[in-house]
Amino acid sequence: MTRMVEDAFDVVVLGAGPVGENLADRVRAAGLSAAIVESELIGGECSYWACMPSKALLRPAIARSDARKVAGLRESVYGPLDALEVLRHRNSVVGDWKDDGQVDWLDSIGARLYRGHGRLVGPRRVAVTGPEGDEHLLTARHAVAVCTGSRAVLPDLPGLPGAHPWTSREATSSGRVPERLVVVGGGVVGTEMATAWQALGAKVTLLVRGGGLLPRMEPFVGEYVAEALATRGADIRTGVDVTAVVRDGGTGPVTVVLDGGDHVEADEVLFATGRAPRTEDIGLETVGLRPGSWLDVDDSLRVTGTDWLYAVGDVNHRALLTHQGKYQARIAGAAIGARAKGDAEPAPWGPYAATADHAAVPQVVFSDPEAAAVGLGLAEAERAGRRVRAVDVEMDQVAGAGLYAQGYRGRARIVVDLDREVVVGATFVGPGIGELVHSATVAVVGEVPIARLWHAVPSYPTLSEAWLRLLEAYRG
Amino acid sequence: MTRMVEDAFDVVVLGAGPVGENLADRVRAAGLSAAIVESELIGGECSYWACMPSKALLRPAIARSDARKVAGLRESVYGPLDALEVLRHRNSVVGDWKDDGQVDWLDSIGARLYRGHGRLVGPRRVAVTGPEGDEHLLTARHAVAVCTGSRAVLPDLPGLPGAHPWTSREATSSGRVPERLVVVGGGVVGTEMATAWQALGAKVTLLVRGGGLLPRMEPFVGEYVAEALATRGADIRTGVDVTAVVRDGGTGPVTVVLDGGDHVEADEVLFATGRAPRTEDIGLETVGLRPGSWLDVDDSLRVTGTDWLYAVGDVNHRALLTHQGKYQARIAGAAIGARAKGDAEPAPWGPYAATADHAAVPQVVFSDPEAAAVGLGLAEAERAGRRVRAVDVEMDQVAGAGLYAQGYRGRARIVVDLDREVVVGATFVGPGIGELVHSATVAVVGEVPIARLWHAVPSYPTLSEAWLRLLEAYRG
Numbered sequence: 001m002t003r004m005v006e007d008a009f010d011v012v013v014l015g016a017g018p019v020g021e022n023l024a025d026r027v028r029a030a031g032l033s034a035a036i037v038e039s040e041l042i043g044g045e046c047s048y049w050a051c052m053p054s055k056a057l058l059r060p061a062i063a064r065s066d067a068r069k070v071a072g073l074r075e076s077v078y079g080p081l082d083a084l085e086v087l088r089h090r091n092s093v094v095g096d097w098k099d100d101g102q103v104d105w106l107d108s109i110g111a112r113l114y115r116g117h118g119r120l121v122g123p124r125r126v127a128v129t130g131p132e133g134d135e136h137l138l139t140a141r142h143a144v145a146v147c148t149g150s151r152a153v154l155p156d157l158p159g160l161p162g163a164h165p166w167t168s169r170e171a172t173s174s175g176r177v178p179e180r181l182v183v184v185g186g187g188v189v190g191t192e193m194a195t196a197w198q199a200l201g202a203k204v205t206l207l208v209r210g211g212g213l214l215p216r217m218e219p220f221v222g223e224y225v226a227e228a229l230a231t232r233g234a235d236i237r238t239g240v241d242v243t244a245v246v247r248d249g250g251t252g253p254v255t256v257v258l259d260g261g262d263h264v265e266a267d268e269v270l271f272a273t274g275r276a277p278r279t280e281d282i283g284l285e286t287v288g289l290r291p292g293s294w295l296d297v298d299d300s301l302r303v304t305g306t307d308w309l310y311a312v313g314d315v316n317h318r319a320l321l322t323h324q325g326k327y328q329a330r331i332a333g334a335a336i337g338a339r340a341k342g343d344a345e346p347a348p349w350g351p352y353a354a355t356a357d358h359a360a361v362p363q364v365v366f367s368d369p370e371a372a373a374v375g376l377g378l379a380e381a382e383r384a385g386r387r388v389r390a391v392d393v394e395m396d397q398v399a400g401a402g403l404y405a406q407g408y409r410g411r412a413r414i415v416v417d418l419d420r421e422v423v424v425g426a427t428f429v430g431p432g433i434g435e436l437v438h439s440a441t442v443a444v445v446g447e448v449p450i451a452r453l454w455h456a457v458p459s460y461p462t463l464s465e466a467w468l469r470l471l472e473a474y475r476g
Numbered sequence: 477m478t479r480m481v482e483d484a485f486d487v488v489v490l491g492a493g494p495v496g497e498n499l500a501d502r503v504r505a506a507g508l509s510a511a512i513v514e515s516e517l518i519g520g521e522c523s524y525w526a527c528m529p530s531k532a533l534l535r536p537a538i539a540r541s542d543a544r545k546v547a548g549l550r551e552s553v554y555g556p557l558d559a560l561e562v563l564r565h566r567n568s569v570v571g572d573w574k575d576d577g578q579v580d581w582l583d584s585i586g587a588r589l590y591r592g593h594g595r596l597v598g599p600r601r602v603a604v605t606g607p608e609g610d611e612h613l614l615t616a617r618h619a620v621a622v623c624t625g626s627r628a629v630l631p632d633l634p635g636l637p638g639a640h641p642w643t644s645r646e647a648t649s650s651g652r653v654p655e656r657l658v659v660v661g662g663g664v665v666g667t668e669m670a671t672a673w674q675a676l677g678a679k680v681t682l683l684v685r686g687g688g689l690l691p692r693m694e695p696f697v698g699e700y701v702a703e704a705l706a707t708r709g710a711d712i713r714t715g716v717d718v719t720a721v722v723r724d725g726g727t728g729p730v731t732v733v734l735d736g737g738d739h740v741e742a743d744e745v746l747f748a749t750g751r752a753p754r755t756e757d758i759g760l761e762t763v764g765l766r767p768g769s770w771l772d773v774d775d776s777l778r779v780t781g782t783d784w785l786y787a788v789g790d791v792n793h794r795a796l797l798t799h800q801g802k803y804q805a806r807i808a809g810a811a812i813g814a815r816a817k818g819d820a821e822p823a824p825w826g827p828y829a830a831t832a833d834h835a836a837v838p839q840v841v842f843s844d845p846e847a848a849a850v851g852l853g854l855a856e857a858e859r860a861g862r863r864v865r866a867v868d869v870e871m872d873q874v875a876g877a878g879l880y881a882q883g884y885r886g887r888a889r890i891v892v893d894l895d896r897e898v899v900v901g902a903t904f905v906g907p908g909i910g911e912l913v914h915s916a917t918v919a920v921v922g923e924v925p926i927a928r929l930w931h932a933v934p935s936y937p938t939l940s941e942a943w944l945r946l947l948e949a950y951r952g
């Protein structure tokens with residue numbers, strides 16, 4: 001016999017990744033009670049199989065590469081990384097895939113954790129099936145928030161299921177370095193994982209359907225990154241399609257077959273070819289929505305056509321990035337809190353509207369060289385009908401770049417809205433530029449006029465002096 | 477017989493450091509003719525004996541220290557730096573103290589270079605004595621700009637002249653690593669040079685008159701930096717005065733005598749105890765000004781009481797920083813150009829006013845850990861009668877910090893003006909934070925409201941996420 005317990009909360013959150021956690025925190029701060037439902041590890045994809053372990057794998061690659069560009073130091077870092085030590089550290093960064101710390105944090109904010117699978121069973125009602133088959137029926141007085149994130153999608157290819165391909169999960173959690181790794185997909189996951197495993201000793205082949213890497217950034221970014229990967233020995237093939245994957249008997253080497261008949265043999269193959277929303281089995285059909293779909297939301301992250309259902313983070317498909325999901329969680333949490341007390345008008349740039357989702361989504365790719373961008377790219381701005389001008393600066397014109405790394409190669413671009421004379425987008429590629437993008441994010445979000453930015457003096461000799469060269473180029 | 481040649485220009489610039497060079501560039505861009513007078517190397521202190529060589533010495537120290545905090549890499553960088561290689565690279569960064577490249581650049585902008593010592597000989601008139609004793613008399617139709625910078629000041633101590641102490645020039649250009657180095661002064665030069673020479677192998681003793689290092693930044697900055705220097709083996713003594721310096725016969729070891737009778741023996745002693753304006757011998761007395769004084773200017777960098785004399789960079793004592801001097805040069809150049817055509821109103825934040833000198837002077841100290849600040853410190857803001865609140869975040873609360881460096885230690889602070897709800901100051905200390913400060917500079921200069929900064933999302937997991945923690949702490 002299943003025991004069924006009924007509980008009521010102001011807010012029920014499905015999914016305890018960083019987005020769900022932040023949302024619970026914000027509604028608790030607004031004085032509401034919150035339940036949070038999770039069937040896997042508390043902390044989510046980001047903590048265990050994405051941002052955290054990937055950066056733990058990438059940091060040694062980047063730090064060694066930076067050190068190799070410094071006189072008096074480079075000689076000591078020609079050798080291989082201690083891969084075992086890197087993997088061991090990665091394990092410690094993810095808490096050995098245990099979530100005790102995160103559970104304590106949920107306790108500390110006073111959110112009630114339900115371990116199990118949560119499904120909507122009608123408006124404002126969620127059923128949770130626990131690991132022992134126990135059932136809880138949760139009623140949400142104000143809101144249910146779907147924060148279940150996304151998962152990797154494998155293409156429908158002959159032989160693939162039996163070939164045990166890596167997705168982002170295996171690529172970030174593998175306990176050993178494959179001798180040969182094929183990476184399918186040139187987006188952020190593919191590029192970062194190619195970088196990490198190459199640095200750890202794998203011979204990497206990178207197969208890209210399109211024309212280059214990191215296609216969501218300005219085209220020059222992928223060129224810099226691809227050139228550097230290739231120089232370090234990666235075999236990058238663009239414009240290719242994988243037609244089949246074969247691993248005989250499910251063990252031994254894997255063969256990746258390309259259109260045209262070429263094939264590549266490797267020890268592991270990573271498919272980083274897309275994401276799907278984790279909404280297939282959360283009871284969307286009980287509230288008139290389609291299971292497995294991305295959920296449309298307004299700027300307060302409330303699902304179109306409802307007054308109680310929110311979809312926050314990857315599931316709404318606005319920006320599949322942890323930090324942007326956390327931002328949405330702060331906004332949605334504030335909106336839910338305000339609506340519980342009366343109403344919340346989601347005015348642009350106000351506390352209840354995720355306006356930055358449209359104007360200023362930043363992203364840092366921990367490739368080597370690093371890449372970072374915020375706001376609109378040039379082509380994107382032009383497609384949107386904006387009157388814009390892009391100015392570029394080669395980073396070797398920046399004194400701080402040459403001091404940071406000998407033979408520094410990189411580029412910076414700003415896209416300026418000519419009608420308002422504000423920066424609407426910025427892109428940087430080069431060693432050490434990961435922290436530069438936030439200055440651009442502040443400029444874009446703050447809509448700081450170019451004439452005022454002229455007074456924002458970058459310190460000499462830092463990489464930030466790219467800003468001076470960009471503004472000179474724009475005004476010049 | 478001395479030959480005397482007379483020439484007339486729109487603008488005559490005294491000093492061809494980065495400030496004079498930028499000023500000449502800006503007035504040329506405004507369509508004016510320009511002469512530039514220099515008795516030493518074109519490119520100035522910064523290129524040969526300050527920013528450039530010091531950063532060339534510091535970068536290996538910082539990159540090695542960063543690498544030592546990375547799993548899988550640290551074991552390879554336990555050993556010493558290749559000091560000879562670092563010094564060789566430093567030499568190449570300063571062009572072996574030759575200025576050919578800079579001369580070519582002056583040519584390219586169409587500025588006329590006069591090698592020699594320039595002195596005012598009355599309003600708008602400058603006499604240049606060349607290296608062969610030849611004389612030129614230059615008349616400036618619109619403006620003379622004093623951009624002669626500053627020089628290190630040695631205290632008046634018994635024995636010091638005969639002890640051949642280092643100033644910043646010798647500390648940045650030395651061709652060998654002293655076994656033991658005493659550094660007198662805990663400001664930026666003292667701290668950076670202690671860091672560099674320690675990393676290159678010197679046993680460093682740092683003698684500070686006050687209570688700590690980097691006294692112009694928030695007090696916690698000096699604490700972090702001093703602790704790290706001491707952990708690496710530096711002997712830091714605060715609250716001490718040097719009373720004498722002895723080097724027997726002018727060769728052999730040097731003995732630094734302290735008040736109270738203690739003494740420290742070393743191979744070299746660096747005095748980094750202050751700067752004086754290089755205005756003693758430029759004919760200020762011929763235009764009613766006092767030789768050797770700092771020159772008072774308005775926000776267009778025009779000397780008080782004149783309508784033709786400008787003082788730009790260190791000489792006006794507004795901010796003794798290369799980047800701020802270059803900023804002033806851009807502003808003064810624009811003001812001179814506009815005034816030549818009519819008039820230029822130096823309205824705050826306009827193109828002819830160096831308003832950032834009062835509100836947003838950034839500085840990055842390339843210590844280990846790095847330190848950076850912009851705008852007002854807390855005590856400074858309070859002294860100015862502002863209603864402010866400071867919020868601090870320990871960097872180990874920032875996920876990106878732990879990924880950047882194991883055992884990351886550092887702190888971030890913003891100072892918020894409570895009446896206007898804008899950030900008026902920010903300070904960061906920690907590995908890799910040098911590029912963070914520009915985001916704060918944009919926020920301060922742009923006067924971006926806190927409520928809007930809430931939408932400036934830092935990428936996860938970067939160090940910039942300190943911003944999120946700071947804003948949460950402020951709002952929380």
